[in-house]
Each structure stands twice: as C-alpha cells, then as structure tokens.
Amino acid sequence: MSAVTTWSARRAWVVRATGLAGVVGMAFTVWLGLWITPPDKVQGNLVRLVYLHPPVAWVALYLAFGLAVLGSLLWLWPRTRNDSWDRLAGAAMEVGVVFTALTLVTGSLWGRPTWGVWWAWDARLTSTALLLVLQLGYLALRRVASEPEPRARRCAIGAVIAAVDVPIVHFSVDWWRTLHQGATVLNANLSPTIHGAMAWTLLLGFVSMTLVFAWMVSVRYRIATLADVAADRSMQQALAERWAEGMPEAPVEEEGGVPAGVGP
Amino acid sequence: MWRDALLVVGKDLRIEARSRVVVNQVAPFAVLVLLLFAFALGPDRSPMAHAAPGLFWVAVLFCALLAVQRSFAVESGEGTRDGLRLSGLDPAGIFLGKTAAVTVQLLLLEVLLTVGVVLLFGNGVRSVGALVLTSVLGTAGLAAVGTLYGALSSGLRVRETLLPLLLLPVAAPVLLAGTRAWQAALGIGTSTSGNPWTSVLVVFAAVYLALGCVIYGPLLEAM
Numbered sequence: 102m103s104a105v106t107t108w109s110a111r112r113a114w115v116v117r118a119t120g121l122a123g124v125v126g127m128a129f130t131v132w133l134g135l136w137i138t139p140p141d142k143v144q145g146n147l148v149r150l151v152y153l154h155p156p157v158a159w160v161a162l163y164l165a166f167g168l169a170v171l172g173s174l175l176w177l178w179p180r181t182r183n184d185s186w187d188r189l190a191g192a193a194m195e196v197g198v199v200f201t202a203l204t205l206v207t208g209s210l211w212g213r214p215t216w217g218v219w220w221a222w223d224a225r226l227t228s229t230a231l232l233l234v235l236q237l238g239y240l241a242l243r244r245v246a247s248e249p250e251p252r253a254r255r256c257a258i259g260a261v262i263a264a265v266d267v268p269i270v271h272f273s274v275d276w277w278r279t280l281h282q283g284a285t286v287l288n289a290n291l292s293p294t295i296h297g298a299m300a301w302t303l304l305l306g307f308v309s310m311t312l313v314f315a316w317m318v319s320v321r322y323r324i325a326t327l328a329d330v331a332a333d334r335s336m337q338q339a340l341a342e343r344w345a346e347g348m349p350e351a352p353v354e355e356e357g358g359v360p361a362g363v364g365p
Numbered sequence: 366m367w368r369d370a371l372l373v374v375g376k377d378l379r380i381e382a383r384s385r386v387v388v389n390q391v392a393p394f395a396v397l398v399l400l401l402f403a404f405a406l407g408p409d410r411s412p413m414a415h416a417a418p419g420l421f422w423v424a425v426l427f428c429a430l431l432a433v434q435r436s437f438a439v440e441s442g443e444g445t446r447d448g449l450r451l452s453g454l455d456p457a458g459i460f461l462g463k464t465a466a467v468t469v470q471l472l473l474l475e476v477l478l479t480v481g482v483v484l485l486f487g488n489g490v491r492s493v494g495a496l497v498l499t500s501v502l503g504t505a506g507l508a509a510v511g512t513l514y515g516a517l518s519s520g521l522r523v524r525e526t527l528l529p530l531l532l533l534p535v536a537a538p539v540l541l542a543g544t545r546a547w548q549a550a551l552g553i554g555t556s557t558s559g560n561p562w563t564s565v566l567v568v569f570a571a572v573y574l575a576l577g578c579v580i581y582g583p584l585l586e587a588m
Contacts, residue, residue: 177583234534241530245521254587255517258580259531262513265572266535273538273565277545 108323120316126309133302147214152302154207156310161204162232164314165197166267169239173260176253184329185322187253190260192321194239196314201233228267228274235263249329366461366578369454373462378469380439387470391431395474398424399481413486418547421475421482422540425507428474429536430529432467433511437519446520449585456582460512464577467508468501475500491552499546499563503539506570509577510535516584542566 108116134152141148172190175181208226209219220226242259245252381387402420406413413420440446449459479496482488490496514531518524542565549562 231534231537234530238531238534241527242517245523245527247521251587254583258513258584258587259517261580262510262517262573262576263535265576266510266538269538269565269569269572273541273562276561276565277541 116316116319119312119319123309123312123314123316126305126312130302130306130309133298133305138298138302144215147211148299150207150211151299152306154204154211155303156306157200157207158204158229159307160310160314161197161200162229164311165193165200165318166232166236166264168193168318169197170260170264173257173264176257177261184249184253185326187257188322188325188329189318190257191243192318192325194236194243194260196317196321198233198236198240200314201229201236204229205233224275224277227277228270231270231274232267235266239263366455366458369458370461370465373454373459374465374469375462377436377439377463377466381466381470386435387432387474391428391435391470392474392477394431395424395428395478396481398427399478399485403485410487414488415553417482417486417488418551418553419540419544420486421478421547422503422543424478425471425475425504425543426533426536426540428478429467429471429504429507429511430532432470432474433508433515433532434525434528436463436467436512437515437524441519456585457578459585460509460516460577460581461574463515464505464508464512464574467512468504471504471508472501475504488551488553490550492550495546495550495563499543499550499566502563502566502570503543503546506566506573507536507539509570509573513573513577513580513584516581517587538565538569542569 130152134149138149138152140146169190172186172188172193176183176186176190205226208229212221212226213219239256239259243252243256245255247255399420402416402424403413406416440449479500483490511532514528514535518527518531521527542562546562546566
C-alpha cells in the first residue's frame with residue numbers, strides 16, 4: 102500500500118520536472134508570442150492568439166480525449182483490466198474538459214474581432230461544443246456514487262459510446278457548415294505556411310502545453326489514487342471500530358481516555 | 366441471438382400493449398410538443414413550415430428519451446433486471462430486442478407526428494419513400510444508442526437527469542442528418558438531395574447497432 106500512497110523519488114522528480122518545463126515553456130511562449138514575433142500582415146496583433154489556441158485545442162481534442170478513450174478501452178479489455186486505466190481515463194477526461202472549454206473561450210476571443218461575432222455556427226466550433234457536452238456527460242457519469250468496479254465499467258462503456266460518436270459528429274457537422282480556416286501547420290504536404298519565428302513559437306506552445314497537460318494528468322491521477330486508498334482505509338477503520346464495539350471485553354474506553362500516569 | 370431478440374421484443378411490446386403507457390402518455394406529449402412549437406413560432410404558417418423538419422426530429426428526440434426511460438423502468442421493478450440477466454438470453458439478443466421494441470414504438474409516434482406536422486404546420490410532402498426511409502433509419506440509430514444509455518443509467522438514482530445529458534449530445538448527428546433529409550423529402554429550402562444525409566443515418570444506425578451487440582454483455586454486468 103505504501104507503494105501506492107507515495108511516489109518514488111524518481112517518479113516525483115519526473116513529474117515535477119515536467120510541470121516546471123511546461124510552465125517555463127509557457128512563459129517563454131507568452132514572451133515570444135507577445136514581444137518577439139512580428140504582427141501578421143492580414144491579422145495584425147490578433148495573430149498572437151495563434152500561439153495559444155491551437156496548442157490548447159490539440160491537447161483538448163486529440164490528446165486528452167484520445168487518452169481517456171484509450172484508458173477506457175484498456176480497462177474494458179479483460180487482459181489489460183486494471184484500476185489504473187480507469188483512473189487515467191478519468192484524470193485525462195477531467196483535465197480535457199478544462200482544455201476544451203479553454204479552446205472554446207480562446208477561439209471565441211479570436212472570433213469576435215476577426216469574424217465580428219463571439220460565436221459562429223461553424224463546423225469546428227459546433228463539434229467542439231458537442232465534445233464539451235459529451236465530456237461533461239462522462240464526468241457526470243463519473244460523479245454518480247457507486248461501487249468502484251461498476252463505476253469503472255459504466256464510465257468506460259460511456260466513454261466508448263461517446264467516442265464512436267465523435268467521428269460521426271465531425272463529418273456530419275463538417276457537411277453542415279464550414280467557415281473555420283483550414284489547418285495551417287499540418288496541411289496535406291506537411292510544409293508549414295507561416296513565418297519562421299512564428300512557427301518556432303507555435304511549436305514551443307505545442308510542446309509546453311503538452312507538458313502542462315501531462316503534469317496535470319499525473320497530479321490528478323495521483324489524487325484519484327490517494328482518494329481510493331483513503332476510502333479503503335476509512336472503510337477498514339470503520340470496520341475495526343464496529344468490531345471493537347461488538348466485543349464487550351475489549352478495552353474500548355481506555356483507547357479514547359487518558360492513559361494512566363499522564364494526567365495532572 | 367435472433368430468437369432471443371424476438372422474445373425480448375415480444376415481451377416489451379406485450380407489456381406496452383397491456384399497460385398502454387406510451388400510447389396514453391408519450392403520444393399526447395408528442396402532440397403537445399407540436400402545439401408548443403406552434404406557440405413559440407407564432408401563428409404565421411411560413412416559419413413553422415420552414416422549421417417543420419427540425420421540429421419533428423426534436424419532438425422525436427424528446428419522445429425517444431421517454432420511450433427509453435419507460436423501456437428500462439419496465440426492467441427495474443421486482444427483480445426483473447436480475448431475471449433478465451439470469452435468463453441465459455444472449456446479451457446481443459436482449460439489446461436488439463429492446464432496441465427493436467423502442468424503434469416500433471417510436472415509429473408509431475412518428476406517424477402521428479408526421480400527420481401533425483403536415484396538418485398543423487401545412488407542409489406538403491415531395492417524396493413519401495424518402496420520408497419513410499430516413500425516419501426508419503434515424504429511429505433505429507436513436508433507439509440503439511438510447512438503449513445503450515438506458516441500460517447504462519438504469520439502476521442509478523440519478524437516471525432521470527443523467528439520461529438526457531448522455532443521450533442528447535450523442536444523438537445530435539441524427540437530429541442534423543434527419544432534419545436535412547426531411548427538408549429534401551418535404552421540398553423545403555434549397556437542398557435538392559437528401560442522399561448524403563441518409564448515408565449519415567445509415568452509418569449512425571449501423572455503428573451503434575454493432576457496438577451495442579458487442580458491448581451489451583459487459584454493460585449488463587454494470588446494471
């Protein structure tokens with residue numbers, strides 16, 4: 102049990118280093134994005150949001166959701182079933198919700214001056230909004246009080262049902278409406294169509310956002326593990342107390358009372 | 366699997382035929398929803414006729430929620446859930462049976478809703494075949510994913526509030542594609558062909574029917 106409650110020194114160090122690297126990287130991204138890189142020909146200073154918005158979206162739409170679905174599938178597969186996959190899925194989805202919401206907020210901030218509206222019924226906006234609701238549904242499912250095993254099963258199945266929906270949503274909404282600009286960095290021939298300094302800043306943004314995500318998920322995972330251990334311990338303690346109540350010869354009073362020879 | 370599915374669909378439809386909950390409660394609710402839409406969009410007929418396909422599918426979504434909730438309320442009392450689990454029926458069969466029962470009930474409601482849309486909102490129908498086809502496909506997909514989430518949330522104390530949150534976003538492609546296909550079938554707007562949207566409905570229904578057959582076994586253990 103102590104292996105569960107405490108991280109090994111090396112693991113704790115790796116997590117801390119990841120978090121530190123992520124935060125420092127973000128600080129550098131902000132510095133480069135706000136002061137060093139040139140304004141865009143067409144968009145002017147608005148382009149600076151591009152160092153933040155795509156990295157956040159990458160984490161939210163691909164990394165977090167993908168990790169949560171992967172964890173759910175690995176839990177569902179009998180050979181790889183392990184509580185840690187359930188915790189990983191829960192942690193990734195919970196952090197993912199924050200990033201999805203941030204994607205919508207940063208996109209909205211950019212859309213107001215560029216498109217003239219806070220919100221447009223564009224394909225990517227709509228499917229991201231739907232993804233947010235799907236993620237919130239998963240979290241609601243996770244919050245339902247229940248035994249750990251059925252809860253893990255329900256959450257894993259719920260994640261799979263939602264995950265299957267994502268490509269369908271994506272394509273149907275895509276046909277429905279398209280206004281969002283196409284992918285800039287990962288376009289078909291993989292040659293970025295932006296200025297050098299901007300590309301490096303954007304790359305740094307991607308890397309540090311990914312590190313921040315990894316750090317947050319690790320910490321959240323650890324909290325989930327500790328919560329499980331705490332629940333287990335308090336259950337065992339309660340059981341021990343009930344057992345003690347049931348035995349009249351057990352010296353129950355002495356435990357709570359003042360030990361002999363210590364009082365005034 | 367198919368025999369088990371027939372047994373379950375027979376059981377569910379027999380329960381409905383005797384209790385008449387969907388007929389007595391959900392069908393009037395569907396009509397009520399149409400009336401409410403009419404109040405919301407005003408007495409002028411043209412916005413109503415324009416919005417009719419979307420309103421139809423929103424009404425179907427609401428009815429699907431109620432039908433799924435009813436379908437699993439039937440399984441909740443007097444240990445029937447354990448009975449179903451211990452019956453030795455194939456989980457895929459149970460899933461297909463319950464999905465089929467919900468589909469049949471929803472299709473009957475949709476006939477009523479279609480008549481209501483045509484009469485109350487004054488829509489003409491361009492292609493009856495396309496209308497029926499898209500309705501059947503959309504309803505099958507809706508019932509399949511509804512049955513999955515119904516089973517997932519059944520037995521939980523918060524199921525009434527949880528089910529809409531889970532089901533409605535996932536059912537969004539049905540609403541979207543169904544509406545577009547209906548616009549084509551009713552001859553509204555500029556959309557000339559509903560074919561791509563019909564294929565979305567086909568994919569949705571196929572994906573969730575297949576997923577349900579695979580995943581319903583593990584799902585029954587969590588119920």
